[in-house]
Each structure stands twice: as structure tokens, then as C-alpha cells.
Amino acid sequence: xxxxxxxxxxxxxxxxxxxxxxxxxxxxxxxxxxxxxxxxxxxxxxxxxxxxxxxxxxxxxxxxxxxxxxxxxxxxxxxxxxxxxxxxxxxxxxxxxxxxxxxxxxxxxxxxxxxxxxxxxxxxxxxxxxxx
Amino acid sequence: xxxxxxxxxxxxxxxxxxxxxxxxxxxxxxxxxxxxxxxxxxxxxxxxxxxxxxxxxxxxxxxxxxxxxxxxxxxxxxxxxxxxxxxxxxxxxxxxxxxxxxxxxxxxxxxxxxxxxxxxxxxxxxxxxxxx
DNA sequence: CTTGACCTTGTAGTGGCTACAAGGTGCATA
DNA sequence: TATGCACCTTGTAGCCACTACAAGGTCAAG
Numbered sequence: 187x188x189x190x191x192x193x194x195x196x197x198x199x200x201x202x203x204x205x206x207x208x209x210x211x212x213x214x215x216x217x218x219x220x221x222x223x224x225x226x227x228x229x230x231x232x233x234x235x236x237x238x239x240x241x242x243x244x245x246x247x248x249x250x251x252x253x254x255x256x257x258x259x260x261x262x263x264x265x266x267x268x269x270x271x272x273x274x275x276x277x278x279x280x281x282x283x284x285x286x287x288x289x290x291x292x293x294x295x296x297x298x299x300x301x302x303x304x305x306x307x308x309x310x311x312x313x314x315x316x317x318x
Numbered sequence: 319x320x321x322x323x324x325x326x327x328x329x330x331x332x333x334x335x336x337x338x339x340x341x342x343x344x345x346x347x348x349x350x351x352x353x354x355x356x357x358x359x360x361x362x363x364x365x366x367x368x369x370x371x372x373x374x375x376x377x378x379x380x381x382x383x384x385x386x387x388x389x390x391x392x393x394x395x396x397x398x399x400x401x402x403x404x405x406x407x408x409x410x411x412x413x414x415x416x417x418x419x420x421x422x423x424x425x426x427x428x429x430x431x432x433x434x435x436x437x438x439x440x441x442x443x444x445x446x447x448x449x450x
Numbered sequence: 451c452t453t454g455a456c457c458t459t460g461t462a463g464t465g466g467c468t469a470c471a472a473g474g475t476g477c478a479t480a
Numbered sequence: 481t482a483t484g485c486a487c488c489t490t491g492t493a494g495c496c497a498c499t500a501c502a503a504g505g506t507c508a509a510g
Contacts, residue, residue: 277420
């Protein structure tokens with residue numbers, strides 16, 4: 187399989203696949219006579235794994251560790267579990283922070299009465315300090 | 319006021335203030351004899367404005383525009399309003415995306431029974447495709 | 451006269467790609 | 481056979497909003 191095909195199959199763009207190879211997260215595949223990368227199903231599976239982990243918001247270092255762990259069949263999955271829990275925690279913190287932003291933005295917008303800038307509650311709120 | 323003091327007053331780090339000056343978002347203040355930046359209350363107010371807008375998640379281009387608009391007292395604040403609404407929309411989209419991540423992560427973690435990696439539901443879920 | 455806190459400049463690094471330039475390859479069609 | 485087009489190759493630079501660091505200048509207190 188050439189890079190374009192594996193890109194279509196896994197949903198990871200060709201440029202990104204090459205980037206992963208440069209970063210050492212994906213091992214370099216063999217090359218065809220004309221120097222094209224030649225992928226097998228294993229690399230495709232790894233890319234799918236990476237994409238799914240990235241879609242769930244895991245960082246590249248996390249993905250790297252998950253990939254390493256996934257190859258050690260006999261070890262306990264406690265490390266995987268704790269990594270996932272730590273990430274969930276981060277996601278929840280981020281949601282909380284964004285909800286605070288959202289609430290303040292909503293309040294700000296609701297208080298604006300579409301007058302001139304000099305009376306604008308939005309500009310006021312930013313200039314002075316009304317919020318937290 | 320030297321840069322350290324205005325940094326303390328506004329909560330914007332000195333390095334960041336210099337960065338804003340380089341980027342042209344904050345006008346360069348006069349210098350003392352010894353070439354130190356010498357800020358007045360106006361610059362401090364601008365920095366507070368920037369910090370509050372950034373804390374609310376506005377991008378630097380947005381902040382730039384908000385700053386420009388804030389100087390045009392007589393214009394209608396419709397532009398401010400629509401900028402803020404567009405940003406609120408973005409924040410809400412981000413929250414929704416993170417909630418989907420959170421839910422899938424929770425499900426994944428809940429299904430793991432702390433066995434060996436080869437039976438690990440978390441690794442399974444990443445490798446194959448169970449979610450959206 | 452030295453210490454230490456502050457300031458100056460410039461450059462490079464962060465994360466995770468993405469875009470682009472300049473050229474080589476492979477296959478179908480005229 | 482020539483040509484066009486999609487695909488591949490490498491390397492480099494850009495994105496965002498800082499942050500870190502190096503190497504040096506300034507100033508007041510002890």
C-alpha cells in the first residue's frame with residue numbers, strides 16, 4: 187500500500203503520516219523500487235490506533251506510551267488505566283474552564299444593548315473589571 | 319512605571335508585554351535614560367483589556383479588533399456584539415467536542431477491568447473501532 | 451565594590467500538524 | 481511515442497501565543 191491509500195483507509199493525511207515517521211512514532215516502512223513507502227496492514231492498524239487516541243485528545247507523548255504498552259500483552263493494564271484517567275481529568279478541567287468562559291461571554295453579550303461603543307457593556311466589561 | 323511593575327499590576331508577564339509590543343498590539347512606550355520602558359496608566363489599562371479578552375478566549379486578531387473598536391466611541395457596537403457572539407459560538411462548539419471526548423473516555427475507562435494488557439478494553443477500543 | 455534585582459536584545463523552542471516548492475514516478479490516453 | 485495527470489519524494493517554513501534562555505547593561509543598598 188502506498189501512503190495515499192493508507193491515508194484514505196486510516197483517515198490520517200499523508201503529510202501527517204510522514205510527520206509521525208519523522209517523529210519516530212511510526213516505524214519507517216520498506217520502500218518500493220521507486221522509493222515509495224510501502225505499507226502493510228500492521229502500519230495501517232497502528233495509524234488507526236494513533237488517530238483514535240488523538241481524536242480522544244491524548245497528547246503525542248501519551249499516544250507513544252499507549253502504543254508501547256499495547257505491545258506488552260502480559261503486563262497489567264493499570265498503567266493504561268491511570269493514563270486514561272489522568273487524561274479524562276484534564277478534559278474535565280478544560281470543559282470546566284470553557285464553561286466559565288461561556289457563562290461570562292453570555293452575560294456580557296446579554297447586557298449589551300446595541301448602542302454606541304462608548305456605552306457598550308462588552309467593551310466596558312473588558313476595560314474595567316466586573317467579572318471574576 | 320517599569321515593565322516589572324506594570325506586569326504585576328496587570329497580570330501580564332514582562333516577556334509577554336514585550337511580545338505584544340513586537341507584534342504591534344501594544345504601542346511602544348517611551349524609554350528612560352537607561353533605555354528601560356516607561357509605562358503610564360493608559361498602557362496598563364490596555365494590557366488589562368488584553369488580558370481579560372485573552373482570558374475569555376478571544377484570539378489575538380480578535381483582541382486587536384476589539385482594541386481598535388474600543389477607540390471609536392461613536393460607532394455602533396454591533397461589530398463588537400457580533401465578534402463576541404461568534405466567539406461564544408466557537409466556545410460552545412469546543413465544549414460540545416470535549417464533552418463527546420469525555421463521555422467516550424468515561425465509557426472506555428468504566429469498561430476496563432484491570433486485567434492484563436491483552437484483555438484491556440481501553441487498548442481494544444483504541445485498536446479496533448467501537449465508538450463514533 | 452560587590453551583590454542582587456531588575457532591565458535590555460535576540461533567538462529558539464513548544465505542539466501537532468499544514469503548506470509549499472521543486473522535482474521524480476507510473477499509468478492511461480491520443 | 482508523447483503527453484498529461486495523479487501520485488510520490490525531500491526539505492523547509494509557517495501556524496498560535498507565548499515561554500525560555502543567553503549574554504549583557506543599570507541601579508540602589510549594604
